[in-house]
Structures are given as C-alpha cells and as structure tokens.
Amino acid sequence: xxxxxxxxxxxxxxxxxxxxxxxxxxxxxxxxxxxxxxxxxxxxxxxxxxxxxxxxxxxxxxxxxxxxxxxxxxxxxxxxxxxxxxxxxxxxxxxxxxxxxxxxxxxxxxxxxxxxxxxxxxxxxxxxxxxxxxxxxxxxxxxxxxxxxxxxxxxxxxxxxxxxxxxxxxxxxxxxxxxxxxxxx
Amino acid sequence: xxxxxxxxxxxxxxxxxxxxxxxxxxxxxxxxxxxxxxxxxxxxxxxxxxxxxxxxxxxxxxxxxxxxxxxxxxxxxxxxxxxxxxxxxxxxxxxxxxxxxxxxxxxxxxxxxxxxxxxxxxxxxxxxxxxxxxxxxxxxxxxxxxxxxxxxxxxxxxxxxxxxxxxxxxxxxxxxxxxxxxxxxxxxxxxxxxxxxxxxxxxxxxxxxxxxxxxxxxxxxxxxxxxxxxxxxxxxxxxxxxxxxxxxxxxxxxxxxxxxxxxxxxxxxxxxxxxxxxxxxxxxxxxxxxxxxxxxxxxxxxxxxxxxxxxxxxxxxxxxxxxxxxxxxxxxxxxxxxxxxxxxxxxxxxxxxxxxxxxxxxxxxxxxxxxxxxxxxxxxxxxxxxxxxxxxxxxxxxxxxxxxxxxxxxxxxxxxxxxxxxxxxxxxxxxxxxxxxxxxxxxxxxxxxxxxxxxxxxxxxxxxxxxxxxxxxxxxxxxxxxxxxxxxxxxxxxxxxxxxxxxxxxxxxxxxxxxxxxxxxxxxxxxxxxxxxxxxxxxxxxxxxxxxxxxxxxxxxxxxxxxxxxxxxxxxxxxxxxxxxxxxxxxxxxx
Numbered sequence: 001x002x003x004x005x006x007x008x009x010x011x012x013x014x015x016x017x018x019x020x021x022x023x024x025x026x027x028x029x030x031x032x033x034x035x036x037x038x039x040x041x042x043x044x045x046x047x048x049x050x051x052x053x054x055x056x057x058x059x060x061x062x063x064x065x066x067x068x069x070x071x072x073x074x075x076x077x078x079x080x081x082x083x084x085x086x087x088x089x090x091x092x093x094x095x096x097x098x099x100x101x102x103x104x105x106x107x108x109x110x111x112x113x114x115x116x117x118x119x120x121x122x123x124x125x126x127x128x129x130x131x132x133x134x135x136x137x138x139x140x141x142x143x144x145x146x147x148x149x150x151x152x153x154x155x156x157x158x159x160x161x162x163x164x165x166x167x168x169x170x171x172x173x174x175x176x177x178x179x180x181x182x183x184x185x
Numbered sequence: 186x187x188x189x190x191x192x193x194x195x196x197x198x199x200x201x202x203x204x205x206x207x208x209x210x211x212x213x214x215x216x217x218x219x220x221x222x223x224x225x226x227x228x229x230x231x232x233x234x235x236x237x238x239x240x241x242x243x244x245x246x247x248x249x250x251x252x253x254x255x256x257x258x259x260x261x262x263x264x265x266x267x268x269x270x271x272x273x274x275x276x277x278x279x280x281x282x283x284x285x286x287x288x289x290x291x292x293x294x295x296x297x298x299x300x301x302x303x304x305x306x307x308x309x310x311x312x313x314x315x316x317x318x319x320x321x322x323x324x325x326x327x328x329x330x331x332x333x334x335x336x337x338x339x340x341x342x343x344x345x346x347x348x349x350x351x352x353x354x355x356x357x358x359x360x361x362x363x364x365x366x367x368x369x370x371x372x373x374x375x376x377x378x379x380x381x382x383x384x385x386x387x388x389x390x391x392x393x394x395x396x397x398x399x400x401x402x403x404x405x406x407x408x409x410x411x412x413x414x415x416x417x418x419x420x421x422x423x424x425x426x427x428x429x430x431x432x433x434x435x436x437x438x439x440x441x442x443x444x445x446x447x448x449x450x451x452x453x454x455x456x457x458x459x460x461x462x463x464x465x466x467x468x469x470x471x472x473x474x475x476x477x478x479x480x481x482x483x484x485x486x487x488x489x490x491x492x493x494x495x496x497x498x499x500x501x502x503x504x505x506x507x508x509x510x511x512x513x514x515x516x517x518x519x520x521x522x523x524x525x526x527x528x529x530x531x532x533x534x535x536x537x538x539x540x541x542x543x544x545x546x547x548x549x550x551x552x553x554x555x556x557x558x559x560x561x562x563x564x565x566x567x568x569x570x571x572x573x574x575x576x577x578x579x580x581x582x583x584x585x586x587x588x589x590x591x592x593x594x595x596x597x598x599x600x601x602x603x604x605x606x607x608x609x610x611x612x613x614x615x616x617x618x619x620x621x622x623x624x625x626x627x628x629x630x631x632x633x634x635x636x637x638x639x640x641x642x643x644x645x646x647x648x649x650x651x652x653x654x655x656x657x658x659x660x661x662x663x664x665x666x667x668x669x670x671x672x673x674x675x676x677x678x679x680x681x682x683x684x685x686x687x688x689x690x691x692x693x694x695x696x697x698x699x700x701x702x703x704x705x706x707x708x709x710x711x712x713x714x715x716x717x718x719x720x721x722x723x724x725x726x727x728x729x730x731x732x733x734x735x736x737x738x739x740x741x742x743x744x745x746x747x748x749x750x751x752x753x754x755x756x757x758x759x760x761x762x763x764x765x766x767x768x769x770x771x772x773x774x775x776x
Contacts, residue, residue, distance in 0.1 A: 022391075023391075026391050026392065026394040026396065029394060029551055029553055030392075030393065030394055030549070030551050033551045033553070034580065034640060035542050035543060035551055035552065035640065036542075036551045041580040041582075041639065041640070044580060045580055045581060045582045048578050048580075048581055049581075049582075051578075052577075052578075105701075106697075106698050106701050106702070107698065107701065107702050107705065107752055108752065108755070108756065108759045109702065109705045109706060109709055109752075109755050109758060109759050109762075110701060110702070110705040111759070112709070112758070112759035112760075112762040112763050113705060113708060113709060113712075113762060115762060115763045115766035115767070116765075116766040116769065116770075118766075119766055119767065119769070119770035120770075122770075123770070123773065123774075171486060174486070175482060175483055175486045178479075178482050179479040179482065179483075182475070182478050182479055182482065
C-alpha cells in the first residue's frame with residue numbers, strides 16, 4: 001500500500017506540525033504540478049491525496065496503523081464518549097428542528113419571533129464545539145509521548161475520528177443557522 | 186508563435202490579453218477599447234452578427250434581435266427554466282433540453298453566441314499583434330458547475346481556439362494581485378461581483394504558490410438583478426428595454442453622484458425625465474447585495490478561518506464600484522477592502538498570467554485551485570453519496586467500489602451528481618449510465634468508479650468491472666433531457682397557474698398564510714409591550730381586522746392584498762424583535 005509519509009518525504013510520525021506539512025505540500029506542488037513541469041497529473045494527485053490524509057490527525061493515525069498491519073474494526077462510538085455522543089446528538093437535532101421551523105415559517109414576523117431561539121441554539125452549538133475541541137486537544141497531547149503500542153494508538157485514533165466527525169457536523173449547523181440569522185436581517 | 190491568450194468572457198464585458206516581455210497586457214480593438222461589451226446583434230437581413238459596441242447600440246433599437254448576458258444561459262437546461270432571467274429576446278429549448286436564444290426563425294445556442302464574442306476578441310487581438318492566435322485560457326465564475334464549464338470550453342473551440350485551461354475568475358484576479366508579491370505569505374479573499382455572477386474565494390499565497398482554500402458563490406446573482414429591480418421600480422410610460430438603458434446609466438453615475446436626472450431621448454409630447462437618488466438605488470439594491478453575505482460566511486467556514494485571519498479583501502467586478510457594496514464588505518469583514526485591482530480588467534490580466542504559466546513565459550508560479558461543488562453518486566434511498574467534497578484541491582482522483590445488492594443482478598445504474606444537498610434529486614444530475622456484468626451472487630460483482638477532476642474543474646468518470654478488468658470512459662458532456670412526462674406535467678402546471686386567482690386552492694393558501702400570520706402578530710405585540718407606541722399598535726390592529734374580514738368575505742384578491750399589507754405593516758415589528766433577541770444574546774455572552 002502507498003505510504004503517504006514517503007510520498008511527501010516525511011518520517012513516519014504520530015504528530016505533524018500543520019504549518020510544516022503545508023509548506024512541504026506547497027514545495028512539492030511547485031515541482032510536480034502539471035503546470036509546473038510535471039508531465040501528467042498523477043504525481044500531483046498522489047501528493048494531494050497524501051496531504052489530505054496526513055493533515056487530519058485521525059486519518060493520519062489510521063494510515064499509520066494500516067501501514068503497520070493494524071486495522072481497526074469497531075464502528076461503535078468509544079465507551080467513554082457515550083454521554084458526549086448523546087449530548088451532541090441532542091444539540092444537532094434541536095438545530096435541525098429549528099431550521100425546519102424557520103424554513104416553514106411563511107412570513108417575516110414568524111421568522112423574527114424565532115431569532116431568540118436561533119441565538120440560543122447557536123450558543124448551545126458553540127458550547128458543544130468547545131467541549132469537543134478541548135477533548136480533541138487532550139487526545140492530541142497524548143500522542144507525542146505515546147508508546148509504540150498500536151492498540152492504545154488505535155483507541156486514540158478512534159476517539160479522534162468521532163470528535164472530528166461531530167465537529168464537522170456542528171460547524172455545518174452553525175453555518176446553516178448563521179445563514180438564517182443573516183437572512184432575517 | 187506560441188502565444189496563449191488570456192480571456193475574460195464576462196456577462197457584461199469581455200477582454201483579451203497576452204504576455205508581452207514578461208508582463209501581462211490587455212489588447213485593444215480598432216477603437217482603442219480594451220473592453221468589449223458581451224452583446225451580439227443578429228441583423229434581420231441574415232448578414233453576419235455584430236459583436237461588441239455596435240451590437241450594444243442595437244439593444245434599445247432591436248431588442249428582439251440583440252442578445253446580452255448570454256453567460257447566464259450557459260449550460261442551462263429545461264429543468265432550470267425558473268432560473269432563466271426575463272430577457273427581451275426570446276429563449277427556447279433545443280431537442281436535447283438545453284436553452285437557446287430564438288432570433289426570428291433561427292435557434293442559436295449560448296455556446297455559439299459566446300463563440301461570436303470570443304471570435305471578435307480573437308480577430309481584434311490578431312490585428313493588434315499582427316499574428317494569429319490559436320490557444321487560449323478562458324475564465325469562468327468559480328461556482329460554475331461541470332455543464333457550464335464544458336459549455337464555455339465548447340464556445341472557445343467553436344471560436345477556433347484550443348482551450349488550454351478553464352480558469353476561475355476570482356483565482357485569476359488573485360494572480361493579478363499577487364504577481365508582484367511572490368515572496369510574501371498572506372491570506373486573501375477575492376470578492377467578485379459582476380454583471381451576472383457572484384464569487385467569493387479565499388486564498389493562501391506562499392512563495393509563488395496560490396492555494397485556493399475555499400470558494401463559494403451564486404452563478405445567478407449580479408448587477409443585472411439590480412437593473413431588473415430598477416426597471417420594476419420605474420413608473421415612466423416606457424417599454425422595459427428603454428427603462429433598462431436609463432437605469433444602467435443612472436446606476437453607474439450614482440457611484441459618484443447623489444442624484445441623477447436623465448432626460449428620456451426621443452420622448453414625444455411632455456418631455457420625460459428619469460430621476461433616481463442614491464438612497465433609492467441603495468434601498469432597492471440592499472436586499473440583492475445582502476444575499477452575498479451567506480456565501481462569504483460559508484467560504485470562511487469552509488476555509489476554517491475567520492474574517493480577522495485575512496490580510497486583504499480584494500474587490501473586483503463592475504458592481505463593486507457601488508459605494509454600498511464597499512460599505513457592506515467593510516462591515517462584514519471588519520476592514521477596508523483592497524481596491525488596487527481594476528474591477529473590469531483584473532480577471533483578464535490574471536487569465537493572461539495563467540496563459541504565461543502554461544506557455545513558460547511566467548516561472549515560479551503555480552495555482553492550486555479547488556472544485557466548488559461536491560461530486561457524488563446517488564445511493565439507495567435517493568441520497569447523495571459524496572465522493573469528492575467541495576473545495577478539494579484539483580487535479581484530484583478518487584475511486585469507490587460498489588457491489589451488487591441482489592442475486593444475479595446483471596447491471597447497475599449510476600447517477601453522477603454535483604451539489605451540496607442531502608437528497609440526490611436536489612442536486613445537479615451530470616449524467617447517468619448503466620454498467621453491465623455477468624450474473625453472480627449478491628455482493629460478488631464489483632464495480633470500481635473513478636472520478637477525476639482535471640485542472641479545468643472538468644470531470645471524467647471511469648468505470649471498471651473488477652471481474653473482467655474492463656474500463657469504460659463515461660461521457661458526461663451531453664445535456665440530460667427531462668422526460669416527456671415531466672415536460673407535460675410542467676406544462677399542465679403552468680396552465681393551472683394561469684387560472685390562479687379563480688381557483689379555490691389559492692384562496693385556501695392565502696387563508697392558511699393569514700391564519701399563521703395573525704397569531705404571530707399577536708405574539709410579537711405581547712413580546713414588545715414598551716417598544717411599540719400606541720399609534721403603531723392601532724395601525725397594526727386595523728390591518729389585522731382587514732385580514733380577518735377578508736377571510737370571511739371569501740375574496741381572494743382582497744385577502745392577498747390584506748396579507749401583504751399586514752406583512753409590510755409589521756416589518757418594523759420584525760426588526761425590533763430581531764434587535765431585541767440580539768441584544769439579549771449579547772447580554773448573555775458578556776454576563
């Protein structure tokens with residue numbers, strides 16, 4: 001299988017500095033992009049894919065695990081995240097309900113009456129996002145000192161991929177609510 | 186010669202340039218003009234079409250034979266009918282479902298009309314350079330989908346060019362901005378509001394690498410919409426196409442003046458004067474311009490940045506000359522916008538730089554652009570399964586494996602979609618194809634589908650049957666027609682709408698609206714006991730009473746009028762409610 005660390009000329013590592021990774025991607029792009037003398041798109045496409053995998057901590061860890069023959073099977077959210085899982089779901093569902101109510105309101109006044117709910121929902125989303133980000137940071141901080149213990153790393157990767165997924169969903173709802181708020185102005 | 190021209194094929198104006206001794210320059214036509222109006226006139230006598238300034242002069246004289254803003258029709262199909270603007274010339278559908286202009290008995294595709302504009306640019310440029318040009322980079326709005334990009338490429342080919350690249354307009358403008366700042370590292374937004382389209386792109390500039398982080402936009406939002414609002418607002422006894430000419434002149438002048446008065450040419454009897462103030466213009470444009478805000482929010486969110494992370498917000502496109510646009514951008518991004526780029530020329534300059542990159546005249550610059558829309562396929566339950574998410578860097582290649590869901594299944598239908606909606610049917614259908622294989626137990630037959638987006642943002646799909654190893658290239662360039670059944674349904678519906686006011690249904694709808702509105706008004710009044718004064722409260726009570734009595738009268742037009750009067754009469758109430766909620770939220774945050 002393709003080793004994305006090799007593609008970008010980087011040592012295999014649990015932790016990568018975001019800025020350094022981006023610099024490396026730009027350097028390689030400047031050489032292999034089809035417009036910059038690369039013959040066809042293949043080499044660039046590969047670098048592009050490698051950059052996409054390595055920049056996301058959970059996907060980077062899963063790739064590293066796969067390189068070492070360790071593949072993760074479970075699809076359930078990790079046990080220690082169950083409470084957060086429910087809390088996040090409640091927040092997401094209430095944002096979706098509110099969006100639906102807002103969209104089905106047939107006049108400006110009904111929409112205006114929902115402004116307060118929009119604001120409070122946005123506050124809930126921000127709070128959940130903060131919790132998720134904090135947890136993500138804590139898990140990332142475990143990495144530099146983590147032993148080469150694949151099951152332990154798999155657990156962290158698993159947690160990180162759930163956190164990343166929920167963060168994306170929260171951000172999507174935030175954008176949607178912001179659109180409603182600006183639309184109402 | 187190895188020239189590659191850079192071309193901005195705009196909704197309102199177009200321009201062409203080439204690299205000259207290492208610098209991008211735009212070429213002028215015989216009248217020393219670097220901008221060619223994107224207007225094509227088809228003379229009645231069937232002689233060859235007029236393009237540019239001479240055609241623009243025919244707009245008010247022969248509106249039925251003079252095509253403008255054709256860019257809005259590029260790649261449009263029957264299903265988009267409701268989004269096609271109201272042109273003075275006739276539009277029609279071709280047998281394949283695509284939209285075309287109908288001039289007398291001639292049906293002319295948007296590609297052919299665009300090709301006429303491109304051909305004129307080519308001829309003018311060749312005259313200026315005294316040598317032929319065969320290759321070109323042509324720009325498109327960043328938010329153009331695959332069909333619109335493919336149509337633009339075809340237009341270039343009809344005009345006699347080898348199209349070396351389809352380039353996104355805001356990215357081109359970023360090249361124009363950044364070419365003399367290659368050593369710098371910065372994050373910029375390009376806010377591009379043209380005649381017919383709006384784009385916002387966020388880029389990171391780093392040592393000659395121009396990386397687009399995110400792009401968003403609306404391919405049917407621009408200065409044309411402001412013109413239409415002005416035409417609707419003008420009560421002079423004139424046909425719409427004459428009002429439009431007056432409105433455009435007034436709009437342009439109001440960027441520097443506060444009030445304009447234009448005497449109407451050739452008006453007989455009492456001389457007519459068109460008057461417009463900047464205040465009125467801004468009141469009419471504001472709702473249109475506010476629509477750009479959510480695209481700004483989305484692009485920043487996708488780039489994972491906030492407005493404060495940006496170093497510059499660059500304005501381009503003719504409509505950004507409006508003082509209101511500049512004020513709104515200043516407010517939203519909390520900074521003065523960067524006005525160093527020529528609103529009408531930056532895109533053509535950028536296209537020329539990209540042409541220089543491709544020809545080797547410009548070195549040490551590389552563009553990493555993105556695909557504006559997510560690409561995917563329809564899966565069970567009519568859902569969209571995203572394979573390449575929006576804002577992925579291109580060129581990109583991604584594959585996915587699919588297996589059969591039934592025993593002895595011998596084929597699989599695959600629908601390729603582009604868009605951001607969850608349900609497949611709400612997205613743009615790029616193409617549909619069927620893959621056949623030998624019967625096998627469920628889950629055994631496997632098909633790999635590979636999506637490849639090239640540097641033009643154009644999609645190529647490859648299907649591979651893993652059992653046989655056979656590859657098939659899938660052709661997505663043909664427009665997909667909607668079925669006859671659907672067309673009949675659409676026609677039936679439009680006939681139904683013609684009898685709107687007579688139908689029971691419309692009254693019921695109006696009544697439902699009223700029954701939702703009245704409790705909302707009551708609730709709002711309760712929420713704002715002190716903010717509403719007695720006279721406003723009384724005025725609203727009168728409006729509510731009229732809606733109630735209109736319901737019992739059973740008269741549809743009266744109820745509709747009463748509803749909109751109440752809607753309008755409670756606008757202030759709505760504003761107060763929003764302000765109150767925002768203040769409360771702020772108080773919570775600072776508490």
